[in-house]
Amino acid sequence: TRRALHSWRRVSTPAPRVDAVAMEASAPPTRSEAQILRSLVENGVAKRFDLRAWCEKGCSQPNAMERLEVLLEQVRPDVAKLIVLEELEGTAEEDADVLVYGEIAARDFAALLEKHGDVHAADAGATDGRVFFDLGSGTGKGVLVAGLCRHFARAYGVEILPCTGAIAQVLVEDFKRDVLPNARPASAPLRDIRANVGDFFAETFARAWTLADFVFCNCVTWDDATMTKLSRFAERMRPGAIFVTVLCPLVSHKFDVIEETEMQFSWGAVECLVHRRKTDEEAARAETLEKAFANAFG
Numbered sequence: 028t029r030r031a032l033h034s035w036r037r038v039s040t041p042a043p044r045v046d047a048v049a050m051e052a053s054a055p056p057t058r059s060e061a062q063i064l065r066s067l068v069e070n071g072v073a074k075r076f077d078l079r080a081w082c083e084k085g086c087s088q089p090n091a092m093e094r095l096e097v098l099l100e101q102v103r104p105d106v107a108k109l110i111v112l113e114e115l116e117g118t119a120e121e122d123a124d125v126l127v128y129g130e131i132a133a134r135d136f137a138a139l140l141e142k143h144g145d146v147h148a149a150d151a152g153a154t155d156g157r158v159f160f161d162l163g164s165g166t167g168k169g170v171l172v173a174g175l176c177r178h179f180a181r182a183y184g185v186e187i188l189p190c191t192g193a194i195a196q197v198l199v200e201d202f203k204r205d206v207l208p209n210a211r212p213a214s215a216p217l218r219d220i221r222a223n224v225g226d227f228f229a230e231t232f233a234r235a236w237t238l239a240d241f242v243f244c245n246c247v248t249w250d251d252a253t254m255t256k257l258s259r260f261a262e263r264m265r266p267g268a269i270f271v272t273v274l275c276p277l278v279s280h281k282f283d284v285i286e287e288t289e290m291q292f293s294w295g296a297v298e299c300l301v302h303r304r305k306t307d308e309e310a311a312r313a314e315t316l317e318k319a320f321a322n323a324f325g
Contacts, residue, residue, distance in 0.1 A: 059112075059116075061109060061112035061113050061116055091175050091206055091207070091209075091210035091211075092133070092134065092137065092175065094205060094206045094210075095133065095171055095172070095175065095202070095206045096133060098171075098198065098201055098202065098205060098206055099133065099168055099171070099198075102166045102168070102194060102198065104128075104129070104130050104293035105293075107128055107130070107165065107166050107191060107194070108128045108129075108293075110190045110191060110194075111128045111188060111190065111191060112128075113190075114188055114189075114190040115188075127247075127248045128165060128191070129245060129247065129292050129293050129294050130165060130166075130168055130169075130245075130292060130293045131168075131169060131245065131273075131290060131291070131292050131293075132290065132291040132292065133168060133172050135290045135291050136169060136172045136290070137172050137175065137176065139271070139288070139290065139299065139301075140159075140172065140173055140176040140178065140179075140241070141176060141178070143241070143269050143271070143286070143301055144157065144159070144173075144176050144178030144179060144241055144269075145178050146178070146240040146241055146267060146268060146269050147267050148240045148264075148265040148266065148267040148268040148304070149265045149266045149267055149306075150265060155180055155218060156179065156180020156181060156215075156218060157178055157179045157180055157181075157240040157241065158179065158180070158181045158182075158183070158238070158239040158240050158241070159173040159176070159179040159181065159182045159183065159239065159240070159241045159242075159243075160183050160184070160185070160235070160236040160239040160241070160242045160243070161173070161182075161183070161184040161185070161242075161243050161244075162185055162227045162236060162242060162243070162244040162257075163185070163186060163187070163227070163244060163245055163246075164184025164185060164186045164192075164195060164222060165186055165191045165195065165245075166191050166194045166195050166198060167184050167186075167194070167195025167196075167198050167199060167222040168198075169184065169243055169245075170182050170183065170184035170195065170199070170220065170221075170222055171198060171199070171202050171206070171220075173241075174202060174207065174217050174220045175206070175207075175210055175211065177211060177212060177215045178215075178241075179217070179240075179241070180215070180216070180217065180218045180219075181217075181218055181219045181220070182217065182219075182220045182221075183219075183220070183221050183222075183223065183235070183236075183239075184221070184222045184223065185223050185224075185225055185226075185227040185232050185236065186222065186223070186224055186225075187224070187225065187226050187227075188224075189224050192222060192223070192224035193224070195222035196222045196224075198222070199220055199221065199222050202220070203220065207220075228256065228260065233260055233263075237260060237261070237263040237264050238264075238265070239264070239268065240265075240268055240269065241268070241269045241270075241271075242261070242264070242268070242269070242270045242271070243270075243271045244257065244270070244271070244272050244273070245273045245292075246272050246273055246274070246275050247273040247274040247275065247292075247297055249275055251278075254275050254276075254277070254278055255278050257277070258277040258278040258279040259279075261277055261279065261282070261302075261304075262279055262281045262304075264304045265304065266304050266305060266306040266307070266309075267303065267304060267306075268303070268304045269301060269302065269303055269304075270282065270302040270304065271299055271300065271301050271302070272299070272300050272302070273292075273297055273298070273299055273300075274297055274298055274299075274300075275300075276300050276302070277300075277302050280310055280313050280314050280317060281304060281305050281307075281310040282302040282303065282304055282305065283302065283303050283305060284300050284301065284302055285301050285302070285303045286300075286301040287299070287300050287301075288301070
């Protein structure tokens, strides 16, 4: 389900005419978004960050989620966005919508995983526990939240940008040392957690994430062609597996949308769509029915 963005017109009295040449000469030079965020970091956010106080605060948190939130305070969404903008500046991907950076709120995501992470995908007995994958995992926050979820034995992320992927790898190490100990019941241990740098459409990664029980992808700005490509790969997943997208649905008759829920992201509230992979028999029946209706009603 796609949402339309509504524009609003402000009605006002006509402004007096201003000489265009004079206005152009007096107007300040336009700054790029990267320059604005860099100024924010240098003159605001970064100067207010007290590492010693942050470390002492982290040690005092009583539960794992609160410890994780303190760990994540050092990687603010605007700073991560700045890092991405600076890495892409001057490249062909600078204006690519598919690389726009944004993050889901940790507690909202934890609630989503708790609700839908008890997946019953086919051939589940072939592994030593459920597997979670975050496609386009950024600084790894979604992977770390999944690492606390009792439903998953393994949590992985794949990020194409080395700048944010490197941050995620550092956070994973901090997570294992400072957050994970005593965070999960002994009967449901976390067996592995990793943040990888690479293209999740590459076959090496695709073979892995299409075997996962639960996949999350923040694809809010993706175009139709990229969503179609993602959907074809997702069809390789096992029946019963869960695939969650942001705003844009998978383009496939092999998935049912079992829930649409609004969740908080760094840019505001956005709709998440929870898909369940049908069995091949269910998908074939659905496709046959769709064709029959198309033939009957044009």
